[in-house]
Amino acid sequence: xxxxxxxxxxxxxxxxxxxxxxxxxxxxxxxxxxxxxxxxxxxxxxxxxxxxxxxxxxxxxxxxxxxxxxxxxxxxxxxxxxxxxxxxxxxxxxxxxxxxxxxxxxxxxxxxxxxxxxxxxxxxxxxxxxxxxxxxxxxxxxxxxxxxxxxxxxxxxxxxxxxxxxxxxxxxxxxxxxxxxxxxxxxxxxxxxxxxxxxxxxxxxxxxxxxxxxxxxxxxxxxxxxxxxxxxxxxxxxxxxxxxxxxxxxxxxxxxxxxxxxxxxxxxxxxxxxxxxxx
Amino acid sequence: xxxxxxxxxxxxxxxxxxxxxxxxxxxxxxxxxxxxxxxxxxxxxxxxxxxxxxxxxxxxxxxxxxxxxxxxxxxxxxxxxxxxxxxxxxxxxxxxxxxxxxxxxxxxxxxxxxxxxxxxxxxxxxxxxxxxxxxxxxxxxxxxxxxxxxxxxxxxxxxxxxxxxxxxxxxxxxxxxxxxxxxxxxxxxxxxxxxxxxxxxxxxxxxxxxxx
Amino acid sequence: xxxxxxxxxxxxxxxxxxxxxxxxxxxxxxxxxxxxxxxxxxxxxxxxxxxxxxxxxxxxxxxxxxxxxxxxxxxxxxxxxxxxxxxxxxxxxxxxxxxxxxxxxxxxxxxxxxxxxxxxxxxxxxxxxxxxxxxxxxxxxxxxxxxxxxxxxxxxxxxxxxxxxxxxxxxxxxxxxxxxxxxxxxxxxxxxxxxxxxxxxxxxxxxx
Numbered sequence: 233x234x235x236x237x238x239x240x241x242x243x244x245x246x247x248x249x250x251x252x253x254x255x256x257x258x259x260x261x262x263x264x265x266x267x268x269x270x271x272x273x274x275x276x277x278x279x280x281x282x283x284x285x286x287x288x289x290x291x292x293x294x295x296x297x298x299x300x301x302x303x304x305x306x307x308x309x310x311x312x313x314x315x316x317x318x319x320x321x322x323x324x325x326x327x328x329x330x331x332x333x334x335x336x337x338x339x340x341x342x343x344x345x346x347x348x349x350x351x352x353x354x355x356x357x358x359x360x361x362x363x364x365x366x367x368x369x370x371x372x373x374x375x376x377x378x379x380x381x382x383x384x385x386x387x388x389x390x391x392x393x394x395x396x397x398x399x400x401x402x403x404x405x406x407x408x409x410x411x412x413x414x415x416x417x418x419x420x421x422x423x424x425x426x427x428x429x430x431x432x433x434x435x436x437x438x439x440x441x442x443x444x445x446x447x448x449x450x451x452x453x454x455x456x457x458x459x460x461x462x463x464x465x466x467x468x469x470x471x472x473x474x475x476x477x478x479x480x481x482x483x484x485x486x487x488x489x490x491x492x493x494x495x496x497x498x499x500x501x502x503x504x505x506x507x508x509x510x511x
Numbered sequence: 512x513x514x515x516x517x518x519x520x521x522x523x524x525x526x527x528x529x530x531x532x533x534x535x536x537x538x539x540x541x542x543x544x545x546x547x548x549x550x551x552x553x554x555x556x557x558x559x560x561x562x563x564x565x566x567x568x569x570x571x572x573x574x575x576x577x578x579x580x581x582x583x584x585x586x587x588x589x590x591x592x593x594x595x596x597x598x599x600x601x602x603x604x605x606x607x608x609x610x611x612x613x614x615x616x617x618x619x620x621x622x623x624x625x626x627x628x629x630x631x632x633x634x635x636x637x638x639x640x641x642x643x644x645x646x647x648x649x650x651x652x653x654x655x656x657x658x659x660x661x662x663x664x665x666x667x668x669x670x671x672x673x674x675x676x677x678x679x680x681x682x683x684x685x686x687x688x689x690x691x692x693x694x695x696x697x698x699x700x701x702x703x704x705x706x707x708x709x710x711x712x713x714x715x716x717x718x719x720x721x722x723x
Numbered sequence: 724x725x726x727x728x729x730x731x732x733x734x735x736x737x738x739x740x741x742x743x744x745x746x747x748x749x750x751x752x753x754x755x756x757x758x759x760x761x762x763x764x765x766x767x768x769x770x771x772x773x774x775x776x777x778x779x780x781x782x783x784x785x786x787x788x789x790x791x792x793x794x795x796x797x798x799x800x801x802x803x804x805x806x807x808x809x810x811x812x813x814x815x816x817x818x819x820x821x822x823x824x825x826x827x828x829x830x831x832x833x834x835x836x837x838x839x840x841x842x843x844x845x846x847x848x849x850x851x852x853x854x855x856x857x858x859x860x861x862x863x864x865x866x867x868x869x870x871x872x873x874x875x876x877x878x879x880x881x882x883x884x885x886x887x888x889x890x891x892x893x894x895x896x897x898x899x900x901x902x903x904x905x906x907x908x909x910x911x912x913x914x915x916x917x918x919x920x921x922x923x924x925x926x927x928x929x930x931x
Contacts, residue, residue, distance in 0.1 A: 240851075242850070245537065247846050247847045247850050247851075248537050248846070250846075251704075251842065251846045252708070252843075255701075255704060255708045256712075259708060259709060296834065297830065297831040297834040297835045298703070298834050298837070298838040299703070299838070300706075300831070300835060301702045301703045301705070301707075301835065301839070302699060302703075328559050328562070329555060329558065329559070329834065331562060332823060332826045332827070333826075333831060335818075336823075339818060357566045358562055358566045358567070359566065359567055359571075359767075360766055361766045363621075364762050364763055364766065367620065367759050368756070368760065368763060371752065371755065371756040371759065372756065375756060375763075376571075376763055377570075378570060378571070378574070378575070379570040381816065382812075382816055383565075383812050417628055418621075418624050418628040418629065419620075421628070422624050422627045422628035422632065423624055434695045434698035434700070434702060435692075437695040437698075438691040438692040438694075438893065438897055439692065439901050439905075440901075441898045441901065442633060442898045442901050442902040442905060445636050445898055446635065446636025447632075448628065448632055448636075454695065455695065455698050455699050455702065456698060456699075457698060457874065471706070471709075475702055475705050475706070476874070478701070478708070478709075479698060479701055479705070479874050480874050480875055480876065482705070482846075483697065483698070483701070483871045483874045483875055484875055486697055486845075486846050486871065487868065487871055487872070487875070489846060489849050489850040490850070490853050490867075490868065492850070493850050493851065494853075494854055494864070497854040497855075498855075522824055522828040523828070525829065526828040526829070526831075527832075529828075530832045533833060533836040533837055533840070534836060534840070537840060546793075546797060548837075549794040549795070549797045549801075550798070550801050550829065550833070551830065551833035551834065553797060553798035553799065553800065553802040553804075553805065554801045554802075554805050554825055554829055554830050555834070556774060556777060556798075556802050556805075557801060557802040557803070557804065557805025557806045557808075557809070558809070558826055560771075560774055560805075561809035561810070561815055562815075563771070563774075565809075565812050565815055567770075568767060568768075569812075571763060571764055572764060572768070586761070587764035587765050587768075588764060590761075590764075590768075591764055591766075591767065591768025591769055592768055595771070597772060598772060598776075603929070604725040604726075607729040607928050607929075608729055608732065609765055609769070610729065610927065610928070611729035611730070611732035611733045611736070612732060612736055612761070612762075613765050613769075614919060614927055615732055615733040615734070615736025615740070615920070616737070616740055616758050618916045618919050618920050619736060619737035619738065619739065619740025619743075619920070620740050621916055622737075622741055622916050622917065622920070623741055623744040623745075624744075625912055625913050625916075626909075626913060628909075629905055629906065629908075629909030630906055630909055630910065633902055633905060633906055634906075636902075637902065649891070649894070649895050652895055653894075653895045653896075653898055653899045656895065656896055656900070657899040657902050657903050660900050660902075661906065661907065664903070664907050683859070683862055684896050684899055684900045685900045685904075686859050686860075686866070687862060687863075687900060688896065688897045688899075688900025688901055689866075689900075690862065690864065690865065690866025690867040690870070691867070691870050691892055692897075693863065693866075693867040694867040694871045696845065697845055697867075698871075698874065700839075700841045700842040700844075700845045701842045701845075703835065703839035703841065703842060704839040704840075704842035704843070706835065707832075707836050707839045710832070
């Protein structure tokens with residue numbers, strides 16, 4: 233067996249092992265890698281940074297545990313920044329396995345800042361069919377959410393006094409792990425025109441620049457790198473910044489894999505062509 | 512730093528076993544993985560059932576009708592219950608009436624919004640940035656690339672002549688788009704892995720601190 | 724009758740909602756709000772059908788396939804435990820209840836880990852399949868390479884050049900490609916929805 237055949241038929245479990253080792257090494261030997269700040273993340277930061285005292289923003293937590301690695305750091309950064317600005321939050325979680333995960337984070341951060349449910353923030357909870365729920369919130373929050381996640385009548389909550397729909401809030405930052413991002417653009421921004429920013433996973437990141445350019449969203453936080461950029465701007469490095477070293481190591485490993493496999497592939501193709509020419 | 516107490520360690524241990532059990536599939540399919548996967552299916556279904564019950568059924572059906580006297584909610588409730596007849600071979604057609612309302616309303620809302628958000632705004636965005644600057648030049652390039660990419664999907668005519676050239680440029684543009692998508696996807700997938708490894712690493716540290 | 728009335732209903736409801744979009748009157752807004760409210764309730768009550776179907780097929784599997792019995796029983800028991808643990812709203816939302824513990828220490832790690840395995844698969848795919856067999860594959864490969872390089876700390880001028888190239892790729896050709904796909908998919912979706920509205924497309928109704 234030629235060297236290129238051996239390379240091209242490596243057992244996939246060796247590949248898994250090399251990748252796992254690369255990630256583990258960066259945890260054992262922590263290193264800080266600075267990130268450059270992009271305009272689309274800065275736009276989200278500036279939007280929150282310019283919130284006035286008591287102003288209300290909607291933070292939509294539309295992801296579940298399968299994408300929390302990338303989106304949870306963004307949610308924590310935004311929540312902390314809003315509370316530091318003395319702003320207030322309306323939060324929803326329209327992803328079917330997200331509410332309990334969102335609730336854990338909300339309660340932890342609210343306790344940290346001494347913020348009270350119903351006064352400084354409200355967690356509306358979950359309803360199925362995000363498209364219809366977003367449309368309904370745009371007419372009146374009370375249509376899909378007459379009662380909040382904890383069972384309180386929304387009309388009795390001080391934070392909701394004078395707040396009917398998206399027209400009465402500063403804007404929406406939607407952190408989405410799936411097609412909820414498209415729902416917010418189509419059924420939220422296109423219908424009601426409120427300012428909308430998205431935080432999305434790396435898998436989705438390349439698919440939303442056309443909305444940014446068209447002005448349908450004013451900001452975009454793409455994946456774990458975007459989360460790290462936001463943490464850099466807020467001055468609180470967290471899981472996002474912690475993720476960059478193993479991203480670097482894994483990317484380096486995968487780039488080496490791509491180079492090696494192509495070297496072997498071209499070597500084999502060249503050998504086969506030479507063998508074909510001889511015969 | 513204070514050593515962690517028993518219950519956080521216990522539950523963290525459960526989470527670690529679940530994590531390692533799922534990872535064991537990478538070596539090969541096994542009993543532990545299958546067991547944890549089926550456990551996960553049961554827990555997710557149970558969780559979603561109770562989530563729907565408390566936040567949707569109680570808040571939007573039970574409370575309005577039986578506690579607040581909003582009897583007009585009975586009509587959509589009856590329509591919703593009609594959907595259950597889908598499970599019946601004999602009376603399954605009744606579900607179609609409820610489905611018709613749902614599909615009709617949803618479709619009627621979707622069509623104008625999709626035209627606005629996905630076509631009109633996008634076409635406006637494609638042409639609005641064109642002027643005599645470097646940025647304007649880039650927008651012009653993007654517009655040409657857009658037209659070429661759209662021409663690739665035009666199958667009413669054979670891709671020859673001018674259409675052949677534009678569709679070729681279009682497919683090259685699409686390949687750049689897919690390459691960009693792949694590059695970003697790697698970041699997304701690795702983030703999920705790093706998060707789990709970080710969790711196991713942190714739990715290991717906690718365990719060592721508790722034991723020594 | 725069994726198929727005709729639903730088709731007429733779809734058409735009437737759909738046309739009303741399309742017309743509503745263009746009518747900026749108070750009554751139009753009231754109609755829109757109430758239609759949304761209706762659909763939310765119908766949707767909520769439709770979902771238990773899916774849950775019932777899943778549990779029914781699991782119970783059937785437990786009865787008919789001895790090899791799968793233990794696994795199916797695991798699913799059923801986990802489901803029952805989770806339902807009982809979350810019966811009261813206080814139990815369901817309290818962070819220290821059994822329901823929350825099972826969510827945070829079984830559901831979250833299991834789901835997160837299942838999806839994290841994709842990282843291994845993508846590495847394996849990058850090694851075993853990501854080859855520049857053709858010019859098009861080569862373009863895809865080079866673009867992915869450039870995008871992935873931005874997470875590697877390169878020396879100063881090289882990093883700046885790579886960042887600028889990545890920015891250009893994302894904001895020009897990638898944006899154009901994704902915009903074309905978006906417009907194409909949207910036009911397809913709008914066409915399909917129009918066919919549903921007009922009764923040409925009836926697959927959503929199922930068989931007789």
